[in-house]
Amino acid sequence: MTPLPGIRDASKNRPPDAASLNRLRAEVGERLRAVIPATGVLTELEQLRPFECDGLSAHRQPPLAVAMPANVDQVQAVLKVCREAGVPVVTRGAGTGLSGGALPLAGGVLLNMSRMNDIISIDQDNRLARVQPGVRNLQISEAVRHLGLYYAPDPSSQIACSIGGNVAENAGGVHCLKYGLTVHNVAAVDVVTIDGERLTFGSEAFDAPGFDLLALIHGSEGLLAVIVEVVVRLLPVPRHAQVVMAAFPDVGSAGHAVARIIGSGILPAGLEMMDHGCILAVNDYLDVGYPECEAVVLCEVDGTAEEVADQLVQVRDVLLAGGATEVRESRSEAERLALWSGRKAAFPAVGRIASDYYCMDGTIPRRHLADVLAEIQRLANTYGLRVVNVFHAGDGNMHPLILYDANLAGQTETAEALGAAILEACVAVGGTVTGEHGVGVEKLDTMCVQFSTIELAQFHALKAAFDPEAILNPGKAVPTLARCAEFGAMHVHGGRLPHPELERF
Amino acid sequence: MTRPAPEKDIAEALAGEVEQAFRDRAALCIRGSGSKDFLGREPAGRKLDVSRHRGVISYEPTELVLTARSGTRLSEIRDVLADQGQMLAFEPPAFGDEATLGGTIAAGLSGPRRPYAGSARDFVLGVTMLNGQGESGRFGGEVIKNVAGYDVSRLMAGAMGTLGVLLDVSLKVLPRPEAERTRVFKLSAAAALEKLTTLGRLPIPLSGAAWMEGRLYVRLSGSASGVSAAERELIGEPLAEKEAAGFWTGLREHRLDFFADDRPLWRLGLPPAAPELGLDGKGLIDWGGGQRWLFSALPAETIRDRAAAAGGHATLFRGGDRREAIFHPLSQAMLALHQRVKAALDPAGIFNPGRLYEGL
Numbered sequence: 049m050t051p052l053p054g055i056r057d058a059s060k061n062r063p064p065d066a067a068s069l070n071r072l073r074a075e076v077g078e079r080l081r082a083v084i085p086a087t088g089v090l091t092e093l094e095q096l097r098p099f100e101c102d103g104l105s106a107h108r109q110p111p112l113a114v115a116m117p118a119n120v121d122q123v124q125a126v127l128k129v130c131r132e133a134g135v136p137v138v139t140r141g142a143g144t145g146l147s148g149g150a151l152p153l154a155g156g157v158l159l160n161m162s163r164m165n166d167i168i169s170i171d172q173d174n175r176l177a178r179v180q181p182g183v184r185n186l187q188i189s190e191a192v193r194h195l196g197l198y199y200a201p202d203p204s205s206q207i208a209c210s211i212g213g214n215v216a217e218n219a220g221g222v223h224c225l226k227y228g229l230t231v232h233n234v235a236a237v238d239v240v241t242i243d244g245e246r247l248t249f250g251s252e253a254f255d256a257p258g259f260d261l262l263a264l265i266h267g268s269e270g271l272l273a274v275i276v277e278v279v280v281r282l283l284p285v286p287r288h289a290q291v292v293m294a295a296f297p298d299v300g301s302a303g304h305a306v307a308r309i310i311g312s313g314i315l316p317a318g319l320e321m322m323d324h325g326c327i328l329a330v331n332d333y334l335d336v337g338y339p340e341c342e343a344v345v346l347c348e349v350d351g352t353a354e355e356v357a358d359q360l361v362q363v364r365d366v367l368l369a370g371g372a373t374e375v376r377e378s379r380s381e382a383e384r385l386a387l388w389s390g391r392k393a394a395f396p397a398v399g400r401i402a403s404d405y406y407c408m409d410g411t412i413p414r415r416h417l418a419d420v421l422a423e424i425q426r427l428a429n430t431y432g433l434r435v436v437n438v439f440h441a442g443d444g445n446m447h448p449l450i451l452y453d454a455n456l457a458g459q460t461e462t463a464e465a466l467g468a469a470i471l472e473a474c475v476a477v478g479g480t481v482t483g484e485h486g487v488g489v490e491k492l493d494t495m496c497v498q499f500s501t502i503e504l505a506q507f508h509a510l511k512a513a514f515d516p517e518a519i520l521n522p523g524k525a526v527p528t529l530a531r532c533a534e535f536g537a538m539h540v541h542g543g544r545l546p547h548p549e550l551e552r553f
Numbered sequence: 554m555t556r557p558a559p560e561k562d563i564a565e566a567l568a569g570e571v572e573q574a575f576r577d578r579a580a581l582c583i584r585g586s587g588s589k590d591f592l593g594r595e596p597a598g599r600k601l602d603v604s605r606h607r608g609v610i611s612y613e614p615t616e617l618v619l620t621a622r623s624g625t626r627l628s629e630i631r632d633v634l635a636d637q638g639q640m641l642a643f644e645p646p647a648f649g650d651e652a653t654l655g656g657t658i659a660a661g662l663s664g665p666r667r668p669y670a671g672s673a674r675d676f677v678l679g680v681t682m683l684n685g686q687g688e689s690g691r692f693g694g695e696v697i698k699n700v701a702g703y704d705v706s707r708l709m710a711g712a713m714g715t716l717g718v719l720l721d722v723s724l725k726v727l728p729r730p731e732a733e734r735t736r737v738f739k740l741s742a743a744a745a746l747e748k749l750t751t752l753g754r755l756p757i758p759l760s761g762a763a764w765m766e767g768r769l770y771v772r773l774s775g776s777a778s779g780v781s782a783a784e785r786e787l788i789g790e791p792l793a794e795k796e797a798a799g800f801w802t803g804l805r806e807h808r809l810d811f812f813a814d815d816r817p818l819w820r821l822g823l824p825p826a827a828p829e830l831g832l833d834g835k836g837l838i839d840w841g842g843g844q845r846w847l848f849s850a851l852p853a854e855t856i857r858d859r860a861a862a863a864g865g866h867a868t869l870f871r872g873g874d875r876r877e878a879i880f881h882p883l884s885q886a887m888l889a890l891h892q893r894v895k896a897a898l899d900p901a902g903i904f905n906p907g908r909l910y911e912g913l
Binding site for chain 1: 613614615616617618638661667668671672674675684688689690691692694695696697698699700701702703704705707708710711712716727728729731750753754755756757758775776777778779781782783822823824825826840843844864865866868880881882883884886887890891893894896897898909910
């Protein structure tokens with residue numbers, strides 16, 4: 049088969065004209081139907097609509113076609129068609145990603161993995177589960193609960209998000225401080241490379257020979273290879289868990305109390321914080337009854353009953369000594385879940401007080417919390433939008449939620465600009481633009497702020513080592529150097545131009 | 554926060570040496586103290602000494618993060634952490650008093666706590682490194698959650714210096730447990746493996762599980778009350794504190810009598826519940842079954858085939874012919890991918906050529 053004319057433009061996400069797009073769609077659809085069952089190929093525009101965005105719904109683009117493989121052979125066949133035709137491939141799991149990583153390309157095939165959703169095997173002796181990429185995160189814990197085991201990473205979308213997507217984004221959750229990210233809880237990943245080769249990264253042992261390509265594939269956002277099987281590690285379910293809620297008169301003292309809990313030698317299973325705006329939204333949404341203070345801290349400890357009892361006393365003491373005006377602890381599982389329910393409902397609660405919100409994902413060294421929150425407030429005033437804060441306090445991952453109204457002209461752009469400014473504030477204190485949501489299309493410009501030309505060039509070189517023709521999710525995750533030069537030209541920061549060595553266009 | 558002496562920052566000089574080597578297409582052998590000289594295939598190339606690039610750059614106990622230059626001695630890092638009641642939870646073996654942080658991460662070795670706390674790579678948060686053209690880049694960072702860009706920093710762990718020169722490394726650190734106790738059970742290897750499988754599924758604060766010479770050693774770490782409760786549940790014989798510390802350190806550093814043997818020493822990484830492989834030689838089980846040490850004169854092929862059949866891999870850890878394969882051979886397709894990844898970071902192939910695999 050020969051490359052199709054005009055497609056290279058599409059890989060740069062420059063939409064070709066409608067006529068050539070339709071020609072292309074027909075041709076690619078036909079080639080795909082020749083290698084996988086026709087029910088697994090969608091090319092009608094109304095069929096493509098449901099796939100036009102992921103969780104970042106501000107960006108929409110129907111794909112050229114959707115391919116839904118039912119097994120690894122079909123994945124290999126689809127990749128072969130796309131490689132030979134020079135058509136880019138965007139892999140999609142459950143479509144819950146928040147950074148546009150699965151945003152289709154007008155001239156690209158969307159590889160939808162949702163039909164590969166079987167739990168292949170559970171190995172209780174080695175505490176592993178082998179699953180297909182379309183298996184939902186929570187489904188794994190549900191399938192092994194009767195064995196007293198569970199899968200630890202719990203991103204907030206865990207009811208819906210797929211394990212393949214979790215690996216591609218290196219998903220986090222509220223228990224990362226103690227139990228790690230996805231990368232710490234996966235033993236092996238099978239991928240299909242753009243050459244059609246099926247490879248295993250990692251093993252069922254605790255390590256594997258050679259480079260740690262297992263680590264590299266985590267968070268690679270579908271740019272390096274297609275994930276076709278995942279072996280996750282399972283942990284014994286802790287016998288006991290209790291949560292303490294503490295109210296603080298200001299965010300600074302809440303932040304210090306969090307630092308002191310960790311400094312005291314306790315490693316909480318969860319350590320979360322919400323600011324005043326978020327508390328109000330949650331109280332309004334649910335009957336959770338958080339004190340209407342400046343900051344609420346939730347601290348969960350788990351382990352054996354004895355460990356939990358000891359640590360609870362310590363946590364209480366630290367919180368009270370740190371200036372908490374009220375401390376409440378769960379005395380039953382029902383109370384524990386009730387105290388968490390407010391935090392878990394934070395996003396929908398905020399969704400009710402604003403017509404739209406834009407969720408940021410910067411991570412900072414925790415000691416800068418009070419300063420960064422003050423800076424966010426200052427920026428919010430400057431841009432004229434409200435921001436409420438939810439914070440994975442234990443690991444420094446912030447989720448400022450920018451409230452706006454997409455129906456008002458210019459507000460979406462203002463919200464995006466404010467978001468970028470917030471992320472720059474995170475980078476300025478030694479943090480990162482994304483803790484767990486990924487770069488996708490959303491944070492390409494802020495990546496230019498965080499990384500130097502050398503570092504970005506290194507990322508591109510690694511991409512080329514896996515996918516020299518840039519077929520897999522081109523244009524996502526890592527900005528081109530030209531883009532950074534353009535961005536830098538518009539954007540002088542602190543009197544210093546980023547990437548001064550680059551030509552300006 | 555610690556401010557290291559500036560004279561211990563030799564990053565620029567190191568970059569100059571790498572740049573020169575890149576221009577000359579001259580191989581470099583990256584070396585800290587040389588404590589891991591024994592590991593991997595025979596070193597080649599001119600020595601690039603990073604042991605003088607030292608000092609803890611920052612350490613914030615309440616953030617659980619430490620950043621140090623790669624030449625910083627592991628012993629110094631352990632002391633700095635111990636002063637604040639913290640530790641490197643992957644319990645890295647040093648194999649020498651002067652072992653450096655850079656070598657520790659490049660070798661990617663982890664101690665007895667690995668199955669319960671995580672491996673060297675799990676604790677890497679970020680690195681500053683020189684690529685094969687002497688360009689300096691920072692990957693990852695000093696925060697626990699970070700998904701900006703590919704995870705180049707964790708890729709460095711276990712790469713044996715073939716991908717870059719580590720200049721500094723940021724690690725996640727953890728609080729030291731309040732209490733630590735060891736219980737001992739007299740069991741055959743087969744019975745110990747069975748018991749380990751059962752133990753692995755219990756939600757108790759395990760931090761080590763190893764079998765040697767007819768005895769299974771189980772370590773518990775955590776709050777004093779939690780450890781006591783788990784001891785009551787486990788039964789077994791208590792091991793005196795000093796003896797227990799000696800055992801776990803001796804195991805980590807290969808200083809137990811078991812490790813005095815002239816035959817080649819193999820390290821087998823296996824799914825922990827894999828049954829005994831029945832290979833001729835003298836064996837020790839660590840990592841709850843997941844890491845097995847074997848002194849054996851059997852042909853490499855026999856050992857590797859058996860390990861692979863059990864879902865694992867075998868490394869010739871000490872002894873044997875270091876011009877041959879040391880690490881478990883890769884498939885043709887995997888080796889080709891490794892070569893492309895190496896070329897992306899080290900285009901002239903100057904860093905530790907052949908140390909990991911021939912042709913890499």
